[in-house]
Amino acid sequence: MSIALPSPDAPMKIGTRGSPLALAQAHETRDRLAAAFDLPVSAFEVVKIKTTGDAVLDRPLKEIGGKGLFTREIEQALIDGAIDIAVHSMKDMPVAQPEGLTLDTYLPREDMRDAFVSHRHPALADLPDGTVVGTSSLRRRAQLLWRRPDLTVVEFRGNVQTRLRKLEDRVADATFLAMAGLNRLDMAHVARGPISPDDMLPAVAQGAIGIERREDDARTADMLAAIHDAPTATLLAAERAFLAELDGSCETPIAGLAEVHGGTLRLRGEILRPDGSECLSDDARAPVEDGPDLGREMARKLLGQAGPGFFDWRAA
Numbered sequence: 001m002s003i004a005l006p007s008p009d010a011p012m013k014i015g016t017r018g019s020p021l022a023l024a025q026a027h028e029t030r031d032r033l034a035a036a037f038d039l040p041v042s043a044f045e046v047v048k049i050k051t052t053g054d055a056v057l058d059r060p061l062k063e064i065g066g067k068g069l070f071t072r073e074i075e076q077a078l079i080d081g082a083i084d085i086a087v088h089s090m091k092d093m094p095v096a097q098p099e100g101l102t103l104d105t106y107l108p109r110e111d112m113r114d115a116f117v118s119h120r121h122p123a124l125a126d127l128p129d130g131t132v133v134g135t136s137s138l139r140r141r142a143q144l145l146w147r148r149p150d151l152t153v154v155e156f157r158g159n160v161q162t163r164l165r166k167l168e169d170r171v172a173d174a175t176f177l178a179m180a181g182l183n184r185l186d187m188a189h190v191a192r193g194p195i196s197p198d199d200m201l202p203a204v205a206q207g208a209i210g211i212e213r214r215e216d217d218a219r220t221a222d223m224l225a226a227i228h229d230a231p232t233a234t235l236l237a238a239e240r241a242f243l244a245e246l247d248g249s250c251e252t253p254i255a256g257l258a259e260v261h262g263g264t265l266r267l268r269g270e271i272l273r274p275d276g277s278e279c280l281s282d283d284a285r286a287p288v289e290d291g292p293d294l295g296r297e298m299a300r301k302l303l304g305q306a307g308p309g310f311f312d313w314r315a316a
């Protein structure tokens with residue numbers, strides 16, 4: 001196989017959102033590609049793209065609505081040929097991609113756990129009755145209220161830096177962030193520590209970076225194959241099959257986590273009512289290659305337990 005590699009004169013264009021975390025993820029992708037092909041980083045150009053989700057900061061995400069809030073403009077740039085690859089947090093990605101695009105390259109998964117962040121309280125378990133916590137994640141809100149109905153949850157939008165400032169301003173006394181994001185920003189020190197998945201099951205695909213390309217772009221496909229992490233793909237195949245069968249989007253409180261130990265895949269899944277009044281969960285094991293089947297089965301089982309009405313609030 002011989003492929004024409006990108007060069008400083010004809011760089012590969014890497015599309016990304018402009019947030020510090022998105023840029024860190026784009027740079028990690030660039031550095032892995034440069035290392036794999038012994039290219040200078042100047043053979044790559046990082047192109048910042050503003051999305052609807054970045055532009056609208058004054059409303060809760062669920063009100064702006066729609067799938068692909070943080071991805072639509074980036075995927076359009078890919079389709080238009082303005083960029084060659086797009087780097088995404090897999091947890092923000094819908095299960096299906098637009099016609100003509102492929103999303104099947106993953107970097108090695110970072111820490112998939114949520115982090116507890118608070119200036120005033122050392123741990124989630126120590127939060128006094130009635131503490132005000134901030135999150136814009138429907139999943140974290142529902143999980144917190146399920147375990148701790150006494151807590152007051154307030155909307156907390158913005159990037160990591162914005163959220164930390166809101167804690168300082170005492171808009172809330174604790175918040176939750178993905179460990180992966182903090183690690184990639186070299187900001188793990190702002191967390192009191194990771195939260196065990198037993199206490200807060202992470203979002204499907206949390207901590208994984210995915211790289212999207214045009215389906216018919218063979219050179220890019222060949223290059224991406226060199227940095228793809230197959231173990232991460234195994235985990236995400238199970239988790240995203242679970243999500244797909246639930247027809248999940250960012251409007252639905254869903255959690256899912258796959259892990260492989262000794263050749264066996266363990267999948268934990270959870271669906272909740274947004275107000276935390278009900279939580280349905282499952283925990284099952286299967287041979288590694290059966291992860292997607294296990295994900296679909298688990299989703300159907302939970303949907304069966306939920307019965308009609310569980311997701312009715314979505315229609316409102």
Ligand SMILES: NCc1[nH]cc(CCC(=O)O)c1CC(=O)O
Binds near residue numbers: 176177180206208
């Ligand atoms: N919804 C925003 C988002 N998308 C991905 C991450 C973190 C990185 C990751 O999970 O890979 C975050 C921020 C957060 O949850 O703290």
